[in-house]
Amino acid sequence: MLVTKHRITIRDVAKESGYSIATVSKALNGVDVVKPHTKQKILAAAERLHYVPNLMGKQLKNAQTKMIGFYTTSISGPYFSILVEAMAREAEKHGYGINVFISYDKKVVLNSILGSVVDGIIGFEDLLTPQDLDAVKREGIKAVFIDRDVASETIGSVVFDSYNKGRAATEQLLAMGHRRIGFIKGIDGVFDADGRKAGYQDALLAAGIPVQEELMLDGLFEEQAAFDSMVTFLKAPPPELPTAFLAGNDLSAIGSVKGILQMGYRVPEDFSVMGFDGIDLLEYFTPKLSTVRNPIKEQGILAVAHLLDLIDEQASGTSFVLEGELCIRESTSIRQEE
C-alpha cells in the first residue's frame, strides 16, 4: 500500500498524468471539452493515486456546499428523530446533505451559519436573538424556521397551527362535558407553547369559563417536569379539582399521567389528559393518549423543499402552516357526573 505523507491534490494528479491542473480539474468535473483520451488518462491517474478532492478548496471557489444546516441545542426526544430523518431523505433526493449541528454555544452556531459552511439553514429562532436574525437577513442567508411564523425575502417558515389546535383540543374537552380544565404549560416564548396556551385560554373564555392561573402547571415540554408539577399540584390541590388537563406536548402529557397515577388517581376516570404532537412513543404508552397529531414528517419535508427553492431563488420566503388532527383515544372520556 502506497504510503503518502501528504494528502493527494489535484497537482499530484496533474504530475502523474502529465497534464496541467486546469485540464485535470476539467476532466475530473466532467467539463465537456476535454479529449476523451486525455480524460481517460487523467481519470486513471487519479484512480491510481486514490485522489479525493478537498471539499474546502472546492467550496471556497464555488461558494456553495450542497449542505443544509440544521441547528439545535438538543436532538433528544422523539420529535427530532422523525424530523431530522425526514429532512435528510428529502434533501438527499435533491443532491443535498443535512448537517446537524448540536450546540449550546451560540457563537459556534452563528459562526458556522454565517461562515458559509452550508447553503442554507433550518432552525429554531429561540437559539437566535433578534439581532442574530438581522445578521442572517443582512447576509442574505437562506433560512427556514420551524418554530416561528416568519417570512421575508430570504426567510420562510413551516409551523403548526398551534393556536387553533389548542383551541380545538380545549373545545373537544368542553364538548365532553369538562368545565374545569387544567393546562400543562410548555416553554414561555416558544411559538407552539404560546399558541397552544392562547388557544386553550380563548376556548375557555368563549365558553364563559374564567381562566385560572392555579390550574396552569409548568411542564416545560418535558416528562419529568410535568410529572413533578402534577404531583406537587395534587398534593396541595385547590378546593375544586379539575376533571381534565390539556398538555403542551405529548411528553409532558405522559409525565402528567404518570404523576396522576402516582398519586393514586386514574386516567381517564378521574382526569382526562390530552397531549400534542402524536409522537411514535405513544404507541408504547398505556393508556393510549388522546392528542393532536401533527404532521412532523411533512414539516421536515416541506421545510427542506422550501429552503431549496429559496436557495435556487425559485421562491421568496413564505410562511406555511400545517394542520394537525385531533385523535381521541383512551386518556380522555366524557365527564362523569358526580
Added chain:
Amino acid sequence: MLVTKHRITIRDVAKESGYSIATVSKALNGVDVVKPHTKQKILAAAERLHYVPNLMGKQLKNAQTKMIGFYTTSISGPYFSILVEAMAREAEKHGYGINVFISYDKKVVLNSILGSVVDGIIGFEDLLTPQDLDAVKREGIKAVFIDRDVASETIGSVVFDSYNKGRAATEQLLAMGHRRIGFIKGIDGVFDADGRKAGYQDALLAAGIPVQEELMLDGLFEEQAAFDSMVTFLKAPPPELPTAFLAGNDLSAIGSVKGILQMGYRVPEDFSVMGFDGIDLLEYFTPKLSTVRNPIKEQGILAVAHLLDLIDEQASGTSFVLEGELCIRESTSIRQEE
C-alpha cells in the same frame, strides 16, 4: 441597515480600519503581538461591518475544522438520539462540534470523509467496504468505529461486549429453567448481531443443548420485522414450543412480545422474552422488558474522547469494550413446570 451585495471579508475590515489584512487577521485571532490600540480599532471596524470569518477560507489554510463527523444511514430509533446527544455534549466540552451526516449515498459520505470536511469521524463500518476502510487508513484519517472491534494507528473502536453478554443472557434464561430458547436474530454481518448470536449458541452448546435453526427467527433489529416473524412462527409452530426468547435488541424484543400477545399467548407466563440495549423506550412498554442494559451514553462519550486523542495524536487507535448489565424485570420468569 447597511445593505451589502457581497459578503464582508477580511479585506473589507482592513480597508475600514486602515490596517493590512495580515494585521487584521492577527487582531481577530488574538495573536498576541498586535498593539492594543490597533486591535481595538480593528475589532471596532469588524463589528461595524458585521464581519464574520468565512470558515472555508480559514479551514483551507489551517487544515482543521474543529468538527467531528458522525456518519449514518438513519438516525431513527431510540439508540441514536442518546448516542448523538452524548457525543455532542462531549465534543462541545473540548471545543468541537458534531456533524451528523445522514445519507444512503456512499459516495457523498466518502467524499466528505476524505474531503477534509471534518477532523475525524465516528462511524459504522457496514456503510464502508473494506476498500473504503483502506482509503480511510491510507489517508491517515482519524476514526472511531462503534460497531466493530478494530484498532490501528489512526483507527480505534468502542464496542459492547456482545458475545459475552449474549452468552450471559442465555445462561440467565437457562438458570431460570428454560431449555428450549429461541433467538430473534439481528442483521447478519453486524458486529453486535453476530456476537450476540454466537454467545447465545455457545451458551446452549455448553449446556448440552443443540442449537436449532427453526428456533431462530428474523428480527432485523426492528419491531415490525420481529412482530411478523413471531406471528408467522406461532401460526405454524414446531412440535415443541420454546419457553423463552432472546432478542438481538430491545426493538425486536418489543415486536416479539407484541406478536406473542397478538397470537393469544402471555408474557412471561407462556414465553419469557429478553432484549438487548436498555433503551429509554422500555420505560413506556408493558410488560417491563428484561434486557441487557448497555452504556450507550458512555459509548458516545468514550468514542469522542478517544477520537480527540487520536486527532491530537495523544494516543494510537485502541479498541475499547464496554460492559453491559443484565436487568431482569417482568418479561422473564422461572419456567413453569408442566
Added chain:
DNA sequence: CTGAAAGCGCTTACAG
C-alpha cells in the same frame, strides 16, 4: 508592532 507576499486546493475566464 505592522505589512507584503506566498500559499492552502481548487475553478474558470482567457489566450493560444
Added chain:
DNA sequence: CTGAAAGCGCTTACAG
C-alpha cells in the same frame, strides 16, 4: 483541446 494565471478568504513565515 490544453494551460498559465488569477483569485476564492484566509494565515503565517519573513522582512522591515
